Amino acid sequence: MTEVTQTARADTSALRARGLRASFDDTDAVSDLTLDVRPHELLAILGPSGCGKTTSLRLIAGFEAPTAGSLELGGKTVADAGCFVPPERRGVGMVFQDYALFPHMTVRENVEYGLRGAHRKRELAMDALATTGLTALCDRRVHELSGGEQQRVALARALAPRPTLLLLDEPFSNLDLGLRAQVREELRDIIRETGITAILVTHDQEEALSIADRVAFMARGRIVQVATPEEIYLRPATVDVAEFIGDANILDATASDGRVATPFGTFAAPDVAAQAAVIIRPEDLAVGSSGALATVVDREYYGHDQVLRVRLDDGTIARVRLGSRERFAAGDEISLSLVEAPLILADDRPDTRRLRPPHAEAR
Amino acid sequence: MVRPDHGRGGLGATESRDGMSTLATARGMTRRVGSVRSANRPPIALVSGAIVVALIALVPPIYLVARVSDAPAAAAAAIFTRSTLDLTVRTAVFAAAVTTIATAIALPIAWLTERTDLPGRRILAILAAAPLAVPTYVGAMVAISAFGPGGLLEDLVGRDLPFSIYGFWGATAVVALFTYPYVLLTVRPAVLSLDPRLEDASRGFGYGRWTTFRKVILPQLRPALSSGGLIVALYALADFGAPALMRFDSFTRVIFIRYESTFDRTGAAALASLLALLALALVSLEVWTRGRRRYDAVRANGFSEAPPIRLGAWRWPALAFVTGVLAFALALPATVLGYWLIRGLAAGEAVNGIWDAARDTLLGAGLAAAAAALAAFPVAMLAVRHPRFPLTRPIEVLAYSGYALPGLVVALALVFAGINLGPLYQSLTMLIIAYLLLFLPLAIGATRVSLLQVRPSLEDAARGLGRSRWSVLGTVTAPLASRGILAGAALVFLTTIKELPATLILAPIGFDSLAVRVWSASSEAFFAKAALPALMLLALSSVPLAVLEIAGRRR
Numbered sequence: 001m002t003e004v005t006q007t008a009r010a011d012t013s014a015l016r017a018r019g020l021r022a023s024f025d026d027t028d029a030v031s032d033l034t035l036d037v038r039p040h041e042l043l044a045i046l047g048p049s050g051c052g053k054t055t056s057l058r059l060i061a062g063f064e065a066p067t068a069g070s071l072e073l074g075g076k077t078v079a080d081a082g083c084f085v086p087p088e089r090r091g092v093g094m095v096f097q098d099y100a101l102f103p104h105m106t107v108r109e110n111v112e113y114g115l116r117g118a119h120r121k122r123e124l125a126m127d128a129l130a131t132t133g134l135t136a137l138c139d140r141r142v143h144e145l146s147g148g149e150q151q152r153v154a155l156a157r158a159l160a161p162r163p164t165l166l167l168l169d170e171p172f173s174n175l176d177l178g179l180r181a182q183v184r185e186e187l188r189d190i191i192r193e194t195g196i197t198a199i200l201v202t203h204d205q206e207e208a209l210s211i212a213d214r215v216a217f218m219a220r221g222r223i224v225q226v227a228t229p230e231e232i233y234l235r236p237a238t239v240d241v242a243e244f245i246g247d248a249n250i251l252d253a254t255a256s257d258g259r260v261a262t263p264f265g266t267f268a269a270p271d272v273a274a275q276a277a278v279i280i281r282p283e284d285l286a287v288g289s290s291g292a293l294a295t296v297v298d299r300e301y302y303g304h305d306q307v308l309r310v311r312l313d314d315g316t317i318a319r320v321r322l323g324s325r326e327r328f329a330a331g332d333e334i335s336l337s338l339v340e341a342p343l344i345l346a347d348d349r350p351d352t353r354r355l356r357p358p359h360a361e362a363r
Numbered sequence: 364m365v366r367p368d369h370g371r372g373g374l375g376a377t378e379s380r381d382g383m384s385t386l387a388t389a390r391g392m393t394r395r396v397g398s399v400r401s402a403n404r405p406p407i408a409l410v411s412g413a414i415v416v417a418l419i420a421l422v423p424p425i426y427l428v429a430r431v432s433d434a435p436a437a438a439a440a441a442i443f444t445r446s447t448l449d450l451t452v453r454t455a456v457f458a459a460a461v462t463t464i465a466t467a468i469a470l471p472i473a474w475l476t477e478r479t480d481l482p483g484r485r486i487l488a489i490l491a492a493a494p495l496a497v498p499t500y501v502g503a504m505v506a507i508s509a510f511g512p513g514g515l516l517e518d519l520v521g522r523d524l525p526f527s528i529y530g531f532w533g534a535t536a537v538v539a540l541f542t543y544p545y546v547l548l549t550v551r552p553a554v555l556s557l558d559p560r561l562e563d564a565s566r567g568f569g570y571g572r573w574t575t576f577r578k579v580i581l582p583q584l585r586p587a588l589s590s591g592g593l594i595v596a597l598y599a600l601a602d603f604g605a606p607a608l609m610r611f612d613s614f615t616r617v618i619f620i621r622y623e624s625t626f627d628r629t630g631a632a633a634l635a636s637l638l639a640l641l642a643l644a645l646v647s648l649e650v651w652t653r654g655r656r657r658y659d660a661v662r663a664n665g666f667s668e669a670p671p672i673r674l675g676a677w678r679w680p681a682l683a684f685v686t687g688v689l690a691f692a693l694a695l696p697a698t699v700l701g702y703w704l705i706r707g708l709a710a711g712e713a714v715n716g717i718w719d720a721a722r723d724t725l726l727g728a729g730l731a732a733a734a735a736a737l738a739a740f741p742v743a744m745l746a747v748r749h750p751r752f753p754l755t756r757p758i759e760v761l762a763y764s765g766y767a768l769p770g771l772v773v774a775l776a777l778v779f780a781g782i783n784l785g786p787l788y789q790s791l792t793m794l795i796i797a798y799l800l801l802f803l804p805l806a807i808g809a810t811r812v813s814l815l816q817v818r819p820s821l822e823d824a825a826r827g828l829g830r831s832r833w834s835v836l837g838t839v840t841a842p843l844a845s846r847g848i849l850a851g852a853a854l855v856f857l858t859t860i861k862e863l864p865a866t867l868i869l870a871p872i873g874f875d876s877l878a879v880r881v882w883s884a885s886s887e888a889f890f891a892k893a894a895l896p897a898l899m900l901l902a903l904s905s906v907p908l909a910v911l912e913i914a915g916r917r918r
Binding site (some may be wrong): 058063086088090093096097098100101104 | 829
């Protein structure tokens, strides 16, 4: 047992993870979690299912012990090669995906559970219940509550002991679609109001972009990019990120002399050696009088906008997002141009994951 | 720790904020540090508790082996004889006959009461499980006093009966009649989850009722039949009271005579080891066949409840069969015991001391139930929460060994151990340890099922809220699993009340029990003297049965 590092840095992060790894039976669920979370921010860990995001949360909470790496919370080491602080001494609140409410207790008893030994326990519990708008339901049993109410109880229970860090594991996945947007807003308001630092795990990119201050994209056990929602959408660091977050046309191309040729022109790509991926968001394509020729294959009409699937001259299929008033039908010949310069990345995907090899689709 | 200073109310209402830099730090997040990797390992306390249980379970086999290897020549002389071979064959045939008859009673009752329009099937379904409360030695005593020489039937007809109740067939009939509920209770859920569409399909292909039963229904029931049959077969191998009263020389009776009358302890230990091997062979056989038949397991996926099958003219013979079984298994014991009670009271039969016997019986059963519930918890926790921990499997296997070991064998092994352990010999502790070893599997089973229903995220949540492992165990895990723990304790209580051979051998001086009273009075044919303790035994067993029924209903 080693003494915990007591030196608090001037630039204290709320959380500082360095190379955290968690292996089960020789396979890494998390292979390298390196992440800094700033005080008072809401950070979303976003990634496909099985990427290790829930395990990351469990490492931070202390439910799993890391196989390697170190973790600091509020400047104090809670896990590294020499020490492991158990979850009950980390001061971290967690909202579980299934809420994990105690079925043998009332709403208030659930919230008071984390306040044992606290001065004015009842008051603190009622405070937390008031914050989440549950005062009227405090004597109910949890199975009498709706899904949204249960979610708020889980939040109140996690917040009541005033943790320094709040973890939320897919908090909206058990809610009806209609309820989700509303609960999401409520949650963001509560988090802002309490000023707590929060980490939210989700596989829903829309959820992550709309609620978080920053988004950390995770794939195959690693954090790939941490950035603001705008940045991660507009300037994804890898093809994986671009593909997962939002809609993207990914055109395969080959760079030569620092330039890449696309159906929409030739662009400078100084950082790309050979295999390049040209990333074009569907809304960055416009139909005009000049540009690359394309044939409309079909149309998905959504009301607020529409998406055309078009076949470009070289056989590539691309998606074009347009306003709701333009009318096109399958077979129409159109000209496409770019509204914004495309993002050109080195294509680091393995061959098997390249779904559209160049010129695969015959005309 | 830095607190945000958004003075906008909400959770951080000003007055409750001062003086607290979060409860988390106050509770000493940095003060104590657990050992590395402790998060994924079962807690030491749990493992050590389970290890203690496993070590206790090791005592009987170790002392049996030690006793036998002390005098290998004498042990070999006891085992390798013609009479021991005869004994083994006779006992095996007895167990097979009991199992066959019990199944032949239970399967039709299960089917008739669950799937047909048998008149009164609901009440009959409940009554059919009730003979479980009647110990087989009480059944034997009832049979002898009713149909034996000088019994009630001879009194009634006024002359000797042309048959003898004693011997193989009498013992077989009695044991089967009071153990068939074990098969009934395991087969009933399987009968309920039979998919009637499969039967319809078979009939649709032109197969008759009988072929359909043999080719479609029976294979689906086979797993349940074989596990229920195993319980009955083990019971028959281990049963001591009924074969002894019925004067059938089964293994247990021969071992008991060797131990009690001829003081041949090595011979008794050798034969007890042989009996234990027989039981283990039976368990392995069942496990082996079940392994091969894994895919026979019934899947109940979304079929509507089938309309009851119309028995037509067959309903009356069917009703006669079910009520006939119940007449022998319930009405006859009640009538005969009532008759002897009245006759005994009229003749001035002493009832004093009966309350002491009842009190001791309750004490023994209560302590056994508490000990079993306590011992079952760490074992069940390891099995459910840490199935891949390397010690879990061996601990589980040892804890379940009492399932196969006959009570007489465990009791003898503990006597041998007790001689070496000094103060434990002939103590109440020793008796409770015997009960614990014999009935622990019942408690583990029930506790395990209820622990499986407690989601692990609840325990994580509790720890995240600042509670230690122990606190979580006491405030979340145990309360949520309490129904299963209680059901397990009730099962052990019920079984302990009826237990005979271990009580007979291990009861300390001054410890009185209803079971021993029934046994000693009936073995000397003092039926009037046996009636009151037997009736009290039945009354006491019905209490935990009711608890189990209520626990089962509220689920």
